[in-house]
Amino acid sequence: xxxxxxxxxxxxxxxxxxxxxxxxxxxxxxxxxxxxxxxxxxxxxxxxxxxxxxxxxxxxxxxxxxxxxxxxxxxxxxxxxxxxxxxxxxxxxxxxxxxxxxxxxxxxxxxxxxxxxxxxxxxxxxxxxxxxxxxxxxxxxxxxxxxxxxxxxxxxxxxxxxxxxxxxxxxxxxxxxxxxxxxxxxxxxxxxxxxxxxxxxxx
Amino acid sequence: xxxxxxxxxxxxxxxxxxxxxxxxxxxxxxxxxxxxxxxxxxxxxxxxxxxxxxxxxxxxxxxxxxxxxxxxxxxxxxxxxxxxxxxxxxxxxxxxxxxxxxxxxxxxxxxxxxxxxxxxxxxxxxxxxxxxxxxxxxxxxxxxxxxxxxxxxxxxxxxxxxxxx
Numbered sequence: 249x250x251x252x253x254x255x256x257x258x259x260x261x262x263x264x265x266x267x268x269x270x271x272x273x274x275x276x277x278x279x280x281x282x283x284x285x286x287x288x289x290x291x292x293x294x295x296x297x298x299x300x301x302x303x304x305x306x307x308x309x310x311x312x313x314x315x316x317x318x319x320x321x322x323x324x325x326x327x328x329x330x331x332x333x334x335x336x337x338x339x340x341x342x343x344x345x346x347x348x349x350x351x352x353x354x355x356x357x358x359x360x361x362x363x364x365x366x367x368x369x370x371x372x373x374x375x376x377x378x379x380x381x382x383x384x385x386x387x388x389x390x391x392x393x394x395x396x397x398x399x400x401x402x403x404x405x406x407x408x409x410x411x412x413x414x415x416x417x418x419x420x421x422x423x424x425x426x427x428x429x430x431x432x433x434x435x436x437x438x439x440x441x442x443x444x445x446x447x448x449x450x451x
Numbered sequence: 452x453x454x455x456x457x458x459x460x461x462x463x464x465x466x467x468x469x470x471x472x473x474x475x476x477x478x479x480x481x482x483x484x485x486x487x488x489x490x491x492x493x494x495x496x497x498x499x500x501x502x503x504x505x506x507x508x509x510x511x512x513x514x515x516x517x518x519x520x521x522x523x524x525x526x527x528x529x530x531x532x533x534x535x536x537x538x539x540x541x542x543x544x545x546x547x548x549x550x551x552x553x554x555x556x557x558x559x560x561x562x563x564x565x566x567x568x569x570x571x572x573x574x575x576x577x578x579x580x581x582x583x584x585x586x587x588x589x590x591x592x593x594x595x596x597x598x599x600x601x602x603x604x605x606x607x608x609x610x611x612x613x614x615x616x
Binding site: 303304308321446 | 524
């Protein structure tokens with residue numbers, strides 16, 4: 249229990265720091281967005297450069313294929329450009345883009361029949377831990393993720409790696425809030441079962 | 452070992468609970484082994500997932516991404532601009548010809564479809580009003596009418612043939 253108490257106090261502090269940082273970044277971004285709405289191409293290019301990696305990474309995580317990820321990421325920015333006047337600022341600009349990227353990726357996933365997850369070789373040069381044990385653990389987790397059905401995996405990725413809220417996931421995938429929550433619950437329960445020995449070893 | 456509040460743990464873990472409920476649950480957790488186990492299991496799973504290839508953070512868009520997006524936006528704008536200019540250049544006779552063409556197409560394709568859907572609606576109405584028997588009765592009436600029309604047609608043809616001969 250001590251662990252979870254530490255997690256809670258740590259998360260409160262990190263929440264306070266990140267909200268201050270977000271406010272500063274948000275002001276700068278807000279000015280760029282206003283310039284974009286007036287048709288300023290340079291401002292738009294700056295916004296694309298700031299978020300292109302996050303958007304591409306999301307698409308890659310969901311689609312596990314560089315070509316599809318590139319297409320989805322480009323379509324995300326085109327869709328965002330077309331609808332920038334509709335950005336209300338309820339969430340951060342990054343979250344808004346990630347939501348659009350998730351929608352684009354989900355559309356591509358529906359057209360595909362083969363589901364895969366990112367593998368070691370897909371991300372050669374990635375910031376992964378070295379060593380045989382770490383590699384073995386990664387293989388186990390990848391294989392467990394592969395056993396989830398695609399809709400559940402998409403929700404899990406959006407929650408665990410992109411940090412989207414239930415509401416944001418529901419809007420991105422056009423699903424009821426309850427469906428998001430139940431699918432996430434089931435995905436986690438399945439993973440916990442599949443990775444039970446692995447999770448025992450983690451402290 | 453279970454607790455009625457353990458269903459709320461995932462929401463707390465995902466920061467989805469309102470502050471007052473989160474505070475209440477955080478006070479409850481230390482005294483509840485089931486909730487402690489649930490929270491720790493979620494934390495362990497997150498730690499495991501953070502070791503997976505999907506968790507990489509230094510994966511970035513390929514070089515030239517922003518330029519490619521800019522090019523696509525400019526191409527789209529050019530296309531939209533060209534469409535706007537084309538629409539602006541059209542004169543009254545051209546709009547009239549277009550309207551005439553569209554009306555003709557409507558008469559050719561859409562109007563028969565509308566008629567077909569009206570008869571479908573009639574069938575649905577009949578089913579709602581009196582069930583299958585009404586539909587059978589309507590079908591029988593239609594068959595009788597058709598048979599009469601057919602017979603009349605034949606008799607007229609026969610009369611004409613007789614007159615010719």
